[in-house]
Amino acid sequence: MKKTLLTLILLSSVVYAVYAAKHETISAPATSTIKTAENDDEASADNSDDQMSADITSQNIVKMNFSSLVVKNFSFQYERVLVPKLSACLGIRFMPKSGLPFSGTVASKIEEDDDNDDATTQFIKKMDMGGWAITPELRYYFGRGNGKGFYAGLFVRYERFDLNSVYVYKDDNNVTTNIGFDGHYSSAGVGLMIGSQFMLSSRFTLDWWILGPYYAKPKVELSGSGFNLSDKDRDQLNENLNGIEIDFSSFKTTSVVSNTTASLKVDGGSLPLVRGFGLCLGFRF
Structure with missing residues (x-):
């Protein structure tokens, strides 16, 4: 009796196992497919919700312009999304004291007479420059906005840089006098920036400053001392400095x-300049 009962139990177990295996083989793929589709939809919805949440709640972006490092500048920007299509930015740029960028190009624009030789050209090439700039900007985004996509920005810029160089004055007897000049360069201007900002992820952005033309009114003031010239050399130096002409502006x-002293001022004209090209990596929070 016990053997018969054990046999029936084993037989029932085998039949149930076979039935269960067949049921899983038939129904499992459909169930798996449904669950997979449901999971994909849920994941897609979650990602969309996360992105939308980041767009709505993460209205601040801090950035660093890596392309400015080429000209020895450290450039940073803070952007605040005000409404979906409008944001306000504040940029600040620092330049440690170093040689004047593109000094050869600037020197080539200086017109000199034969009497002045190349003293002014060398004065420009020897110049050191360092300082800062601040740039408020108001941006309008086309498309959906929220700090993403193509934009146009109206900006103003103020900058101030310390300058120093040595002017080598040569008298009629070829005796040279080194005159050290110190001072500053300042300018204020207004312009238009066009660019595009991309979301690399829900937190990281890439801001491409495509082109930012602007007009500025620069001014240079320099002063020198620590020398002692004769009346004749004093007048000659004054004539040399007053005779400097810049052929690309007014x-x-x-x-x-x-x-024993000298001062030099350059002003009186507006200069077309360009802000950009820029590539800024940003963090959104």
Whole structure:
């Protein structure tokens, strides 16, 4: 009896196992497919919700412009999304004291006479420059906005840089006098920036400054001392400095020279400049 009962139990177990295996083989793929589709939809919805949430709640972006490092500048920007299509930005740029960028190009624009030799050209090439700039900007985004996509921005820029160089004055007897000049360059301008900002992820952005033309009114003020010139050399130096002409603008150069001091000012014109090209990596929060 016990053997018969054990046999029936084993037989029932085998039949149930076979039935269960067949049922799983038939129904499992459909169930798996349904669950997979449901999971994909849920994941897609979650990702969409996360992105939308990031767009709505993450209205601040801090950025660094890596392309400015080429000209020895450290450039940063903070952007705040005000409404979907409008944002406000504040940029700040630092330049440690170093040689004047593109000094050879600037020097080539200086017109000199034969009497002045190449003293002014060398003065420009020897110049060191360092300082800062600040740039508020108001941006309008086309498309959906929220800090993404193509934009146009109206900006103003103020910058101030310290300058120093040495002017080598040569008298009629070829005796040279080194005159150290110190001062600053400042300018204020307004312009238009066009660019595009991409979301690399829900938190990281890439801001491409395509082109930012602007007009600025620069001004240079320099002063020198620590020398002692004769009256004749004083007048000659004053003539040399006043005779500097810049052939790409309406700048006017004026100088005041005494036997022991000298001052040089350059102003009076507006200059077309360009802000950009820029590639800024940002973090959104």
